[in-house]
Amino acid sequence: MTQMNMIQALNSAMDVMMARDPGVVLMGEDVGYFGGVFRATEGLQRKYGEHRVLDSPIAEGGIVATAIGMSINGLRPVAEIQFADYIYPAYDQIVSELARIRYRSGGDFCAPVTIRTPCGGGIRGGQTHSQSPEALFAHVSGLKVVMPSNPYDAKGLLIASIEEDDPVIFLEPKRLYNGPFDGDPNKPAVGWNSHARGDVPEGHYRVELGVADIVRPGSKLTIITYGTMVHVCLAAAEKAGVDAEVIDLRSIVPLDVETIVNSVKKTGRCIVAHEATRFAGFGAEILSTVQEECFWHLEAPVLRVAGWDTPYPHAFEWEYFPGQARVIAAIKATMEAS
Amino acid sequence: MMRSRLHVPRPPARPGEKPDFSYVAVSPAGAAARPDPNAPLNETEFLSREMVRVLDDKGRAVGPWNPHLAAADLELGLRHMMLTRAFDDRMHRAQRGGKITFYMKSTGEEAVSVAANMALKPSDMMFPAYRNQGLHIARGLKIVDLMCQLLSNSRDMCKGRQLPVMYHSAESNLFSISGNLATQFPQAVGWAMAAAIKGEDRICSTWLGDGSTAEADFHYALLFAQIYKAPVILNVVNNQWAISTFQTFAGGEGRSFASRGPGYGMPGIRVDGNDFLAVYAVTQWAAERARTGAGPTLIELVTYRAAPHSTSDDPSRYRPKDEEKSWPLGDPIERLQGHLRTLGAWSDEQEQALAKEYEEHVNQAWKEANTYGTLTDGPQLDPETMFQDVFKEQTPNLARQRMQLAQELKERAQK
Numbered sequence: 001m002t003q004m005n006m007i008q009a010l011n012s013a014m015d016v017m018m019a020r021d022p023g024v025v026l027m028g029e030d031v032g033y034f035g036g037v038f039r040a041t042e043g044l045q046r047k048y049g050e051h052r053v054l055d056s057p058i059a060e061g062g063i064v065a066t067a068i069g070m071s072i073n074g075l076r077p078v079a080e081i082q083f084a085d086y087i088y089p090a091y092d093q094i095v096s097e098l099a100r101i102r103y104r105s106g107g108d109f110c111a112p113v114t115i116r117t118p119c120g121g122g123i124r125g126g127q128t129h130s131q132s133p134e135a136l137f138a139h140v141s142g143l144k145v146v147m148p149s150n151p152y153d154a155k156g157l158l159i160a161s162i163e164e165d166d167p168v169i170f171l172e173p174k175r176l177y178n179g180p181f182d183g184d185p186n187k188p189a190v191g192w193n194s195h196a197r198g199d200v201p202e203g204h205y206r207v208e209l210g211v212a213d214i215v216r217p218g219s220k221l222t223i224i225t226y227g228t229m230v231h232v233c234l235a236a237a238e239k240a241g242v243d244a245e246v247i248d249l250r251s252i253v254p255l256d257v258e259t260i261v262n263s264v265k266k267t268g269r270c271i272v273a274h275e276a277t278r279f280a281g282f283g284a285e286i287l288s289t290v291q292e293e294c295f296w297h298l299e300a301p302v303l304r305v306a307g308w309d310t311p312y313p314h315a316f317e318w319e320y321f322p323g324q325a326r327v328i329a330a331i332k333a334t335m336e337a338s
Numbered sequence: 339m340m341r342s343r344l345h346v347p348r349p350p351a352r353p354g355e356k357p358d359f360s361y362v363a364v365s366p367a368g369a370a371a372r373p374d375p376n377a378p379l380n381e382t383e384f385l386s387r388e389m390v391r392v393l394d395d396k397g398r399a400v401g402p403w404n405p406h407l408a409a410a411d412l413e414l415g416l417r418h419m420m421l422t423r424a425f426d427d428r429m430h431r432a433q434r435g436g437k438i439t440f441y442m443k444s445t446g447e448e449a450v451s452v453a454a455n456m457a458l459k460p461s462d463m464m465f466p467a468y469r470n471q472g473l474h475i476a477r478g479l480k481i482v483d484l485m486c487q488l489l490s491n492s493r494d495m496c497k498g499r500q501l502p503v504m505y506h507s508a509e510s511n512l513f514s515i516s517g518n519l520a521t522q523f524p525q526a527v528g529w530a531m532a533a534a535i536k537g538e539d540r541i542c543s544t545w546l547g548d549g550s551t552a553e554a555d556f557h558y559a560l561l562f563a564q565i566y567k568a569p570v571i572l573n574v575v576n577n578q579w580a581i582s583t584f585q586t587f588a589g590g591e592g593r594s595f596a597s598r599g600p601g602y603g604m605p606g607i608r609v610d611g612n613d614f615l616a617v618y619a620v621t622q623w624a625a626e627r628a629r630t631g632a633g634p635t636l637i638e639l640v641t642y643r644a645a646p647h648s649t650s651d652d653p654s655r656y657r658p659k660d661e662e663k664s665w666p667l668g669d670p671i672e673r674l675q676g677h678l679r680t681l682g683a684w685s686d687e688q689e690q691a692l693a694k695e696y697e698e699h700v701n702q703a704w705k706e707a708n709t710y711g712t713l714t715d716g717p718q719l720d721p722e723t724m725f726q727d728v729f730k731e732q733t734p735n736l737a738r739q740r741m742q743l744a745q746e747l748k749e750r751a752q753k
Contacts, residue, residue: 025535051535057565062524062558069528069542072513073463075535077528089554096518097525105506105514106497107727142728165730210733254733 004200005192009151013158027054028080064090071111084119085131098167099142114161122175126314132276137169145253147171149230150197156207173227183232183323210254218245222263225273236327261293268299278306300337303330347586357664367394368401375626386596386606392615397676403619409683418476419448424696433649440502446644449614449670457621465513465526465544477510485707492717493710520553527563530570541628543571549580552588560602567633571624577643582656599636611639612670
């Protein structure tokens with residue numbers, strides 16, 4: 001075990017996979033010589049050469065399209081889109097091509113491409129460097145969608161994603177790169193070195209897609225979340241003094257319905273929390289599943305905590321962000337409903 | 339007072355008007371020089387403005403681009419083009435008769451695919467567009483297998499998931515056709531980049547239409563291909579029309595599509611797309627560049643879409659009827675037949691016999707294909723297969739939906 005922050009864990013995952021499989025190649029803007037704007041690929045071009053860690057033109061559509069072509073020719077490309085907010089020029093290649101190549105060819109071709117992209121707010125990124133577009137990908141048949149909340153999971157999930165024979169959209173909450181963030185911007189930043197999930201094995205291991213993690217067991221309320229909001233919800237549950245069970249989904253496609261349903265049947269109360277905008281957000285999908293599967297166990301309406309249905313404003317970042325206060329308000333409302 | 343005015347491109351002739359192809363600059367056969375494939379860009383740039391042609395009006399092969407193909411190869415090319423046309427004609431009729439939902443003919447564009455295939459190795463990869471059926475036929479896919487795809491029947495390679503004509507063959511190195519335009523262009527570049535990364539000597543070739551060059555994917559493809567010098571051949575099939583959109587709307591008015599190549603730093607060659615020998619020769623030239631590490635080549639194949647865009651299209655509403663008869667570059671099959679005749683290697687009897695043979699072959703294949711089912715009759719795909727291949731392993735969510743459908747079908751059967 002070694003202490004790693006999330007960037008180091010991601011770097012280690014790619015390093016491990018490149019050493020094990022000569023078909024793994026990295027590509028993206030600034031990822032090669034420079035090592036990436038968030039340093040996730042630092043040192044990998046020096047180690048594996050510029051044929052395997054490719055600096056790309058500023059053309060996300062071209063990056064994803066060429067990654068698809070490489071995967072058809074037997075490679076396992078890991079493409080970095082510098083910010084999730086920049087992924088839309090590649091949306092057609094992801095939705096109409098990447099997601100459907102196995103299907104449309106009757107299983108004769110497949111495209112094992114992993115697209116890594118930093119997402120989420122909390123870094124004063126304004127409306128073009130803060131988005132959480134996971135629902136836009138979860139809605140597309142044929143894509144797996146992953147969002148880790150800590151270094152240990154980040155490495156194991158990225159290794160599992162690269163080893164997948166299906167395409168994976170791997171969203172990295174960038175506010176968590178350097179440490180867990182509980183939603184309070186005024187507190188001094190803490191690193192991953194004091195967090196249990198900052199202990200990361202140096203070698204190969206997998207965290208399976210589609211397996212949620214119960215990060216806080218509890219009996220009175222289930223909070224279903226992922227990404228940055230895992231830490232916000234943990235802190236909020238603590239402050240609210242409620243015996244809440246907090247579930248970190250880790251991947252939203254595939255979705256671990258069993259863990260969700262078992263928990264809600266046990267607690268009878270449920271909140272869904274994500275940083276993305278609320279309307280038609282992924283929370284609605286979870287909520288719908290909960291009411292279908294757990295309706296007769298519910299003691300209160302299921303509530304959603306999310307970003308407002310506005311673009312992510314630069315000046316009002318902490319009024320936008322679904323922080324502890326919003327989670328606590330939802331906890332109270334849920335607990336007080338009879 | 340000076341004012342700005344929009345220039346809205348228009349084709350030279352509309353229905354009821356006399357066809358006018360004076361805008362097509364045609365070089366005399368044999369006139370264009372043939373530079374070394376590895377020559378610097380400034381020595382190849384003229385190729386984007388002239389037109390490489392080998393067959394002259396008398397059916398002779400002339401000039402430096404003459405590939406000197408053996409008569410047997412020429413005959414093989416002719417056979418593949420004639421079979422493609424016979425297949426197209428039969429399938430168009432099948433759609434008109436309500437047997438298939440949709441079809442797209444390649445009439446007049448057969449040389450674009452068949453000659454290019456002959457200049458490449460079977461191990462080379464292809465990312466076709468939807469009007470490249472000549473590739474599939476020349477690569478030896480069975481007509482009956484193509485028909486099964488058109489019928490979405492129990493032997494459809496796509497398991498009933500794709501619109502007719504979106505074939506593929508992993509064994510024959512033919513990638514799956516998308517239906518979304520131009521997406522295959524940058525994918526082909528990625529495939530070629532991977533070949534170079536792996537140190538293979540295989541190359542890749544891809545095709546799109548003049549209209550599709552307006553898509554961003556076309557430009558991504560040229561950029562990525564050139565900066566990494568990927569071993570890829572990028573073909574623009576300029577058949578003048580994208581449904582009713584004339585090629586000037588994709589920017590073909592002032593400059594040739596081939597001239598986009600030098601703009602990105604790679605050679606662009608404008609070629610007579612109805613001249614089998616010229617298409618073969620420029621493909622061979624581009625393949626040599628790719629195989630020797632010189633990088634990509636953009637080829638503009640100047641041709642004419644003699645058929646409707648698809649069976650859902652009626653070109654008489656936007657262009658003169660029989661416009662193809664005035665097309666200055668003629669018909670690719672007739673021109674290659676003419677060449678074989680000047681060589682004394684082809685006769686009217688042979689032509690008639692072969693046309694009859696292919697008509698029977700296609701009819702026979704159609705009968706056989708129908709025995710494997712149609713959309714409505716005969717053997718049917720199991721609807722539950724629709725849940726396969728979304729992912730390699732079926733997710734619990736999809737497994738649940740599959741069971742739900744099975745229940746629906748059971749209840750439907752009981753009614």
